[in-house]
Amino acid sequence: MAHHRGQAADYYDAQPPPQAYGGQQYQQPHPPQQQWKGSDHMPPPPTYNQNFANGDSKPSFDQQFKVDKPKWNDIWAGILFLAVAAGFVAVSGISIQGYASTYGFNGGGIYGSDNTFGLTTNTMVLFIFCLVVALVFGYGYVSLARLFTKQFIWITGILNILWTLGTAIYMLYRHYWSGGIVFLLFGLFSAFCFWTWIPRIPFSVLMLQTAIDVSKSFGHVYLVSFLGGLAAAAFGAYFSVTLVAVYVKYEPGNNPACSTGGNCSSATVIGLTAFITFAGYWITEWLKNTIHTTISGVYGAWFFAPNNPAKGATRGAARRALTYSFGSISLGSLLVAIIQFLRQLCSIAQQSEANSGNIAASCAFCVVRCLLGILEWAVNFINRYAFSYIALYGKSYIQSAKATWRLIRDRGIDALINECLIGPVLTMGATFVAFACALMAYLYLIFTDPAYNRDGDFTPVVIAYAFLIGLQITHCFTVPLSSGIDTIFVAMAWDPEALMREHPELYHNMVKVYPHVQQAIHA
Numbered sequence: 001m002a003h004h005r006g007q008a009a010d011y012y013d014a015q016p017p018p019q020a021y022g023g024q025q026y027q028q029p030h031p032p033q034q035q036w037k038g039s040d041h042m043p044p045p046p047t048y049n050q051n052f053a054n055g056d057s058k059p060s061f062d063q064q065f066k067v068d069k070p071k072w073n074d075i076w077a078g079i080l081f082l083a084v085a086a087g088f089v090a091v092s093g094i095s096i097q098g099y100a101s102t103y104g105f106n107g108g109g110i111y112g113s114d115n116t117f118g119l120t121t122n123t124m125v126l127f128i129f130c131l132v133v134a135l136v137f138g139y140g141y142v143s144l145a146r147l148f149t150k151q152f153i154w155i156t157g158i159l160n161i162l163w164t165l166g167t168a169i170y171m172l173y174r175h176y177w178s179g180g181i182v183f184l185l186f187g188l189f190s191a192f193c194f195w196t197w198i199p200r201i202p203f204s205v206l207m208l209q210t211a212i213d214v215s216k217s218f219g220h221v222y223l224v225s226f227l228g229g230l231a232a233a234a235f236g237a238y239f240s241v242t243l244v245a246v247y248v249k250y251e252p253g254n255n256p257a258c259s260t261g262g263n264c265s266s267a268t269v270i271g272l273t274a275f276i277t278f279a280g281y282w283i284t285e286w287l288k289n290t291i292h293t294t295i296s297g298v299y300g301a302w303f304f305a306p307n308n309p310a311k312g313a314t315r316g317a318a319r320r321a322l323t324y325s326f327g328s329i330s331l332g333s334l335l336v337a338i339i340q341f342l343r344q345l346c347s348i349a350q351q352s353e354a355n356s357g358n359i360a361a362s363c364a365f366c367v368v369r370c371l372l373g374i375l376e377w378a379v380n381f382i383n384r385y386a387f388s389y390i391a392l393y394g395k396s397y398i399q400s401a402k403a404t405w406r407l408i409r410d411r412g413i414d415a416l417i418n419e420c421l422i423g424p425v426l427t428m429g430a431t432f433v434a435f436a437c438a439l440m441a442y443l444y445l446i447f448t449d450p451a452y453n454r455d456g457d458f459t460p461v462v463i464a465y466a467f468l469i470g471l472q473i474t475h476c477f478t479v480p481l482s483s484g485i486d487t488i489f490v491a492m493a494w495d496p497e498a499l500m501r502e503h504p505e506l507y508h509n510m511v512k513v514y515p516h517v518q519q520a521i522h523a
Contacts (some may be wrong), residue, residue, distance in 0.1 A: 059317025064301055067324060067394035074327030074397050081286060081330035088279040091272055092242040098249030099241075122450045123462060125241030127469065129444065131436040134470040135233045137433040138477040142225060146216075147483060149209045155202055156425050157194040160432040161187055167439045179442070179463065181349075182366075183435070189429065192478070197421050201511040204421040210506055211299075211422075212486035218302050220314045221295055225480040228291040232284060232476035240279045243465065246272045278341045284472040285333035288479050289387055293321040293329060294489075295483035296391035303491040306502050308343045317391055323392050328397040332383045339376040343369055348464050384423070384482070386489040407493050422485050430474035437470030438463050 032144035145152045164187035215221035250268045297317025321329060348363035387402040396404065442462050490500050500507050510517045 007143045015509060023042075030127075033076070059298060060311060061301060061313050061320070062306065065297070065392050065394075067320070071324045072327070072368065073325065074331045074400065075397075076327065077331035077334060077397075078327035081282065081334070082100075084219070084279050085283060088242070088276055088283070090236070091276055092245070095242055095245035095249045095272070101244040103113075113520070116403045121244070122448060123458075124241060124439055124461065127244070127466070128237065130441060130466045130469045131233050131236050131240070131473070133437050133440055134236070134433055135229065137470075138229055138430075138474040139435060141223075141429050141433065142477050142481070144207070146212055150205055152208065153204060153421060153425050156429045156432070157190075157197070159426045161191045161194060164190055164239035164435055165434055167435055170439070171442065174446070176442070179460075186431075186435075190431075193424070195429075197424070200421055203510070204425070206509055207485045207488070208422050208481065208512055209483055212303055212368045213482060214299065215480065218298065218313075219247065221298060221480050223479055224291055224294055224314065224318075228287065228479070229473060229477040230258055231387070233288070234471045235283060239276070240465075240469070242276055243273065265390055266511060273343075274345075277344060278337060279343075280468075281340045281472075282333055282337035285337050286330055286459075288472075288476050289329045289333050289383065290318075290321050290481045291476060292384070292483045292486075292504065293325060294318045294390040295480045296487040299484045300388070300392045300491055301486035303488060303502070304495070304498055320394065321322075321391065324394050328390050328395075328400065329387065331397040332387060332401075333344070333429035335379050338384065338450040339372055339379060343372045343376065344464065344468065346358050348371065348460055384486045385490050388483070388487045391487070392491075397467045404490065422480055424480040425480050430478060433474040434467045438467040 141156075144155065148155065164183055168180050168183035168187055171177075171183060174180075247269060250264050250272065252264045252266060294314065294317045298313045299318065301313040301317075346365045346369040350362050350369060382401050382405060384405040386397065389395065389400040389404045390397070393400075442459070445459055445462060507517075
């Protein structure tokens with residue numbers, strides 16, 4: 001595997017040494033003059049077992065990456081996660097029972113409902129369509145990355161811009177001003193970002209091609225991606241049914257479910273909807289980060305011992321993620337889920353205020369949403385590399401976050417990360433699918449014209465949840481691609497000598513497209 005030649009090597013061997021990045025000239029790769037020994041500001045050295053690197057016998061994942069005691073970390077977060085998940089199941093069961101008892105009143109499909117005050121079976125069918133769109137587009141997006149790696153970044157950026165602007169124009173044409181303006185701003189911002197990213201594309205293409213080359217011949221990366229996407233879609237369906245059932249069971253009005261002893265009130269609907277939304281974010285974040293941690297273990301095993309990688313690396317990494325690191329993954333996912341939940345509330349409030357004509361309140365919610373978006377980006381940035389660290393070394397979440405940040409800062413790898421667009425590009429792709437789901441939801445509401453939405457009050461809520469479903473499911477599909485690159489960065493920061501010793505071609509090509517890499521990893 002050390003001399004593996006894939007698309008990345010074939011493509012970059014044909015390229016002349018670039019003159020970009022401040023006019024730095026390409027130099028032949030050379031080993032560092034002095035091996036890094038760590039410092040008082042750095043975490044302890046990695047614990048991977050170098051004795052197995054070129055041995056005759058294949059080690060297991062646990063042998064290659066030993067976990068020091070205590071092995072179980074952040075147990076309280078894992079218990080809290082399980083309690084919230086159990087609460088979600090309880091709310092779901094009670095609500096679905098209420099929906100089943102009034103099935104005829106809410107209609108058996110798209111039409112035929114007598115419900116004029118809340119979500120119905122019509123909405124359930126809508127969310128099923130959203131799930132299908134997210135599943136097909138998400139899997140197709142990952143397949144596109146495998147087949148057209150070099151063009152992938154360009155295709156993603158251009159399609160995302162065109163789709164977002166097209167959605168905005170259509171909504172404005174239909175006089176849905178709040179949604180159209182939001183999508184228009186997103187489209188213009190995406191176009192600006194993509195334009196500024198163009199000089200960084202060669203380095204990002206190299207890293208993406210390297211991750212895909214490894215995934216084709218090592219581990220079960222795409223199997224994990226596919227199963228994770230299916231699990232996300234299954235939970236999305238379960239969440240959609242639960243959301244509609246809560247409205248059917250507890251929405252006040254001419255509701256036959258209220259006569260069977262249900263505590264029908266707007267406060268109950270708001271409270272339960274808020275709880276299942278938060279639980280839904282936490283569960284999907286946990287699923288996404290479990291996939292990320294599993295794939296990080298696979299890439300770590302390849303990076304440090306490509307000639308003798310651990311046997312059963314995928315199973316070993318998954319087992320560790322679901323046992324020793326379960327609490328740590330739950331804790332990191334909780335932080336993101338809280339921020340995402342608050343952003344979702346701001347999004348719904350913003351669209352509702354815009355529909356009612358309160359422009360000042362709508363702008364205020366928009367500002368708060370942007371600030372929460374920045375905070376979410378910062379937490380996700382730490383999480384990506386902290387979970388890669390957790391996958392290999394089994395530390396607690398706080399230890400991993402601190403150690404990873406100091407590692408990246410002191411080793412200068414932040415320069416490398418800043419030059420890689422894969423994270424933003426994959427986010428663009430997930431956002432593209434989310435926009436597609438949101439547009440489909442909007443068209444569905446227009447053409448089916450359900451009785452409960454004649455005045456358009458439910459349009460912001462339905463579109464927001466359709467966007468959420470598309471975004472979360474696609475993230476589960478794309479996580480394995482970004483996980484491999486994140487792990488390479490973390491492992492490269494720990495042991496730059498391993499990069500040059502075990503992967504000379506990769507290092508050679510990295511220096512070609514980004515000469516500053518020599519200073520970055522030798523700092």
